[in-house]
Amino acid sequence: MGLFRRGPKRDPREAPRDGEFSFFSEREGGVFRSQVRQAFAERGLEVTVYAGVVADSAGRQFGLGNLAAVCHRDRRGERVWPTMIRDHVGKVLRTMDGPQPMETLSEDEIRARLFPRVVAEETLPPADSFRYGRAPAPGLREVLALDLPEAVQMLSEDSLTDLGEVAELRIRALNNLRALPVEGHETVRRGDGSSFEVVLGDSFFTASRVLVLEDLVERVMGTPLTADGALVALPFRHQLAFHRIHDSQVVPALQAMAQFAAAGHEDAAGAISPNVFWWRRGEMTRLSEPDGDGLRVVVDVEFQDMLERLVDDEA
Numbered sequence: 001m002g003l004f005r006r007g008p009k010r011d012p013r014e015a016p017r018d019g020e021f022s023f024f025s026e027r028e029g030g031v032f033r034s035q036v037r038q039a040f041a042e043r044g045l046e047v048t049v050y051a052g053v054v055a056d057s058a059g060r061q062f063g064l065g066n067l068a069a070v071c072h073r074d075r076r077g078e079r080v081w082p083t084m085i086r087d088h089v090g091k092v093l094r095t096m097d098g099p100q101p102m103e104t105l106s107e108d109e110i111r112a113r114l115f116p117r118v119v120a121e122e123t124l125p126p127a128d129s130f131r132y133g134r135a136p137a138p139g140l141r142e143v144l145a146l147d148l149p150e151a152v153q154m155l156s157e158d159s160l161t162d163l164g165e166v167a168e169l170r171i172r173a174l175n176n177l178r179a180l181p182v183e184g185h186e187t188v189r190r191g192d193g194s195s196f197e198v199v200l201g202d203s204f205f206t207a208s209r210v211l212v213l214e215d216l217v218e219r220v221m222g223t224p225l226t227a228d229g230a231l232v233a234l235p236f237r238h239q240l241a242f243h244r245i246h247d248s249q250v251v252p253a254l255q256a257m258a259q260f261a262a263a264g265h266e267d268a269a270g271a272i273s274p275n276v277f278w279w280r281r282g283e284m285t286r287l288s289e290p291d292g293d294g295l296r297v298v299v300d301v302e303f304q305d306m307l308e309r310l311v312d313d314e315a
Contacts (some may be wrong), residue, residue: 039085047093054091071084095153102159114146114147114169117144147204196256197221197241200240206237231245233275243257250310261275
């Protein structure tokens with residue numbers, strides 16, 4: 001998975017935009033939904049297609065946001081949409097209609113596949129199914145999930161009842177997360193001398209490695225974090241960016257990462273957050289926030305004091 005990619009040939013931005021997915025033109029949105037309906041029909045399931053979801057006669061709903069983003073971002077363009085959509089629909093239906101893993105897997109198998117997953121809070125259902133999940137930062141939620149061959153299944157509170165205490169399950173999930181290989185790592189260097197690191201991969205838990213950041217940084221950089229921690233950004237599920245804070249280069253790094261996070265979050269499948277956070281001892285403080293069509297950096301007194309100290313140390 002590349003860090004920077006040339007986009008596919010698309011309708012011009014001046015073309016009328018789709019009401020639900022603004023990265024599509026009206027025409028592209030129509031083509032996409034028509035192909036979704038066709039893919040379900042080929043599986044013997046008639047669905048009603050709405051702007052952002054499809055629904056079958058049994059009342060089941062299937063969200064279209066991530067699939068739309070995946071199609072939009074594929075460099076090969078519309079010619080591959082039918083295959084991508086058919087594959088996705090097939091996986092979704094096999095997962096929903098097949099044997100349920102919580103009923104067929106042994107307890108040891110479940111624990112071996114258990115991972116913590118950081119998601120945007122707004123993507124969770126409004127019910128209390130995931131109220132057990134902690135909030136690592138404003139707008140984010142950490143839930144437990146099963147890594148299955150064809151899907152990642154987030155686990156509701158009810159589904160965890162027979163497995164044990166959530167705190168104990170989280171410890172096992174974090175250990176599984178630490179054991180994952182680092183699929184890819186790139187250093188982004190700027191003309192002003194600043195830099196930050198990006199860990200990337202196909203795993204749905206790549207961005208969630210912010211939960212084990214100390215281990216990850218030492219593994220990637222060969223150097224531990226200082227007491228000042230790090231800047232972190234998790235624009236979408238397949239990327240985690242960080243800058244180890246140790247000198248005044250944190251200032252340009254913060255600006256660069258704010259741009260990186262906002263760009264990576266836009267139109268991404270599995271989008272998490274467009275913001276940059278200050279990570280210290282497992283706590284995350286948001287350092288950027290929406291400002292019209294962009295983001296602005298906002299630092300608190302503690303962060304400002306740290307910056308002044310780092311500058312003074314170099315004087």
